[in-house]
Amino acid sequence: MYSQGLNDKNLETAETPEFLAAFQARIDADEKIEPNDPMPEAYRKTLIRQIGQHAHSEIVGMLPEANWITRAPTLRRKTALLAKVQDEGGHGLYLYSAAETLGVSREQMTEELLSGKAKYSSIFNYPTVSWADMGAIGWLVDGAAIMNQVPLCRCSYGPYARAMIRVCKEESFHQRQGYELMISLCMGAPAQKDMAQDALNRWWWPSLMMFGPPDGDSLHSDQSAAWKIKRFTNDELRQKFIDATVKQAEHLGLTVPDPDLVWNEAKNNGNGGYDFGEIDWNDFWKVVKGHGPMNKDRIAARTRAWEEGAWVREAALAYAEKQKHHTAQQAQG
Amino acid sequence: MNTTAQTPLWEVFIRPRNGLAHRHCGSLHAADATLALQAARDVYTRREEGNSIWVIPSSQIVASDPQDKEALFDPAGDKIYRHPTFYDIPDDVGHM
Numbered sequence: 551m552y553s554q555g556l557n558d559k560n561l562e563t564a565e566t567p568e569f570l571a572a573f574q575a576r577i578d579a580d581e582k583i584e585p586n587d588p589m590p591e592a593y594r595k596t597l598i599r600q601i602g603q604h605a606h607s608e609i610v611g612m613l614p615e616a617n618w619i620t621r622a623p624t625l626r627r628k629t630a631l632l633a634k635v636q637d638e639g640g641h642g643l644y645l646y647s648a649a650e651t652l653g654v655s656r657e658q659m660t661e662e663l664l665s666g667k668a669k670y671s672s673i674f675n676y677p678t679v680s681w682a683d684m685g686a687i688g689w690l691v692d693g694a695a696i697m698n699q700v701p702l703c704r705c706s707y708g709p710y711a712r713a714m715i716r717v718c719k720e721e722s723f724h725q726r727q728g729y730e731l732m733i734s735l736c737m738g739a740p741a742q743k744d745m746a747q748d749a750l751n752r753w754w755w756p757s758l759m760m761f762g763p764p765d766g767d768s769l770h771s772d773q774s775a776a777w778k779i780k781r782f783t784n785d786e787l788r789q790k791f792i793d794a795t796v797k798q799a800e801h802l803g804l805t806v807p808d809p810d811l812v813w814n815e816a817k818n819n820g821n822g823g824y825d826f827g828e829i830d831w832n833d834f835w836k837v838v839k840g841h842g843p844m845n846k847d848r849i850a851a852r853t854r855a856w857e858e859g860a861w862v863r864e865a866a867l868a869y870a871e872k873q874k875h876h877t878a879q880q881a882q883g
Numbered sequence: 884m885n886t887t888a889q890t891p892l893w894e895v896f897i898r899p900r901n902g903l904a905h906r907h908c909g910s911l912h913a914a915d916a917t918l919a920l921q922a923a924r925d926v927y928t929r930r931e932e933g934n935s936i937w938v939i940p941s942s943q944i945v946a947s948d949p950q951d952k953e954a955l956f957d958p959a960g961d962k963i964y965r966h967p968t969f970y971d972i973p974d975d976v977g978h979m
Contacts, residue, residue, distance in 0.1 A: 586949045633929075640926050647910045650892070656912060657889060713909070720930070863890060866914035873915065 565590055577778050582708040585651040593777055597707050598652050599668075600779065605645035606663045606670035610848050612638045614678040615687060623681065630727045631684060637724065641717045648709040664853050672834060673756050675842030682735055682742075682749035688728015690750075690757040690795065696721055697791045698761065701781035710779075729798065736802045743803070750799065751807045758826075759834045761788040767831075793823050892941040893919040895926075897933035905937050913938075 573590055576583070583589055612635050619635065622628035646656055662668035673691055678684070699721070702714040735746040762768055762784040774780040782790075792811075799806050810827035817823030836842065890912040896905035908927050913919035919938040928936070947955060963969050972979050 584949070586946070588949070636929065640929065643911060643926050644909055650910075655889060716909075863914070866918060867890065870915035 574776070577706050577776070580778075581706075582711065583706055584708045592773070594652050596774060596777070596779060597710065598649055598654050600774075601645055601649040601652075601710055602654070602659050602662070603669050603671075605642045605649060605659065606668055607674065608638045608642035608645060609663075610670045610674045610852065612642075613848055613851055614674055614676070614844075615684060617678050618681060618684050621681070622684075627684075627731065634688070634724050634727065637720050641720070644713040644716055645710075648707075648713040651709045660856060664849060664856060666840065666849065669838065670848075671760060672837040672842060673760050674848060675837050675844045676752070676756055677844050679752075680745055680749060682732070682745040683753070685728050685731035685735060685746065686749035686753040688724050688726075689732055689798070690728075690753050691760070692721060692724040692728060693795060694757045694760045694791050696725060697787050697794075701787075704778075704781060706778040732802055732804075736804065746802065747804050750804050754807050755829065755833075758788055758792070758829055759831075761785075761791065763831065763834070764829075789818070789823055792826055793818070796824055890914055893923070893938045894941050894944060895919075895923040896937040896939070897923075897927060898935040899933050901934065905935065908932070910941060 569588070570590060573588070573593070583593075615631060615635050615638075619628060619631050622631050646659060649659060650656060659668065663670070678687070696718065699714055699718055703711055703718055705711045705714065732746050732749075735742045765771060765783045765785045768784055771780065771783060775783070796806055796811065808827045810825065812825050813822060814825045815822050817825070837845070840846075891914070892910055893913055894910050895908055897908050898905045911919065911922050911926055913922050916938065920936060923936045923938050927933075959965075
């Protein structure tokens with residue numbers, strides 16, 4: 551909302567030390583920032599980047615699962631998968647709208663995604679080679695996404711926080727349907743259980759990378775924490791995810807593909823937590839920089855959708871224009 | 884890239900059930916009112932969130948400017964005599 555008004559407005563704010571201090575004081579008092587409020591340019595830019603990336607991730611995230619809709623083994627699984635992919639489309643739209651309140655246009659964001667200027671979560675650059683991947687994605691990828699997103703419901707920027715509340719409410723089913731699918735496979739024939747183990751082997755490490763680089767190497771963390779855009783660090787959330795997920799893997803009778811995984815009583819202030827092996831950050835950066843197995847396919851698919859949909863957008867606008875004329879003429883006649 | 888004219892922005896309001904007011908729940912892009920209603924139904928009511936939808940072109944909304952917040956709203960701040968608790972009623976009179 552308000553974005554069209556904002557487009558005409560001069561967004562430059564006079565960033566005197568007093569202005570920045572007053573803004574920080576509002577954040578510190580847990581006040582929410584709303585679209586037309588004065589805000590530092592860097593706060594606006596950070597949010598446009600983060601919400602845009604998040605929206606792109608939802609939209610690109612439809613592709614790996616859409617790959618299996620026609621081959622779902624039962625009608626029950628097919629309806630669940632369809633509903634999940636449709637939700638992801640919806641989540642992308644909530645988030646694009648939230649970003650637009652900051653003065654960026656939908657067209658501009660789409661252009662940045664297709665040109666490679668804007669990033670999306672690197673997890674979606676891996677292929678979905680077996681049906682078990684639908685289980686592993688729901689369980690691990692959505693599980694990690696939820697871990698990341700729940701704190702964003704309290705983000706200082708109002709429209710982002712409100713969008714995240716909706717997203718989180720809807721996403722719980724995504725994780726549960728994935729885990730249920732894994733249970734079915736693990737209770738099935740040995741070949742089915744092998745399929746589930748293979749999916750866990752391939753998705754485990756990329757899921758841990760979804761929390762972003764280690765705290766020491768994270769570019770945006772400190773300022774985002776001060777602005778209450780980010781409430782926990784990458785490493786804190788990653789640890790939380792591992793501690794929650796290992797038990798779930800044990801319940802399935804599957805083995806987490808990390809020989810260094812071991813319970814450590816002393817972790818988490820004495821509450822215990824898992825020590826885990828080294829994450830291959832070279833692989834992460836390789837995928838982020840565009841050299842993952844599916845980067846080219848994903849952008850090609852989005853570009854095709856955008857270009858092949860152009861005539862629909864043009865026709866709808868032309869029709870709307872014609873109807874307006876029609877109504878105006880009738881009013882005159 | 885194939886650029887087209889920007890598709891207009893609409894604000895979406897949903898009535899969760901009869902007896903409640905329509906409430907703003909988000910926005911979307913659509914070429915006209917019919918498409919806006921259909922998109923609102925797909926985007927904002929996938930889980931029985933409501934039984935009635937309003938869509939309004941965002942450009943039609945006239946909003947107060949946050950810069951005017953003090954001028955508009957501060958004058959109400961010191962008028963505590965507009966609230967019932969400003970007036971003392973003896974306890975033995977009972978609920979009023």
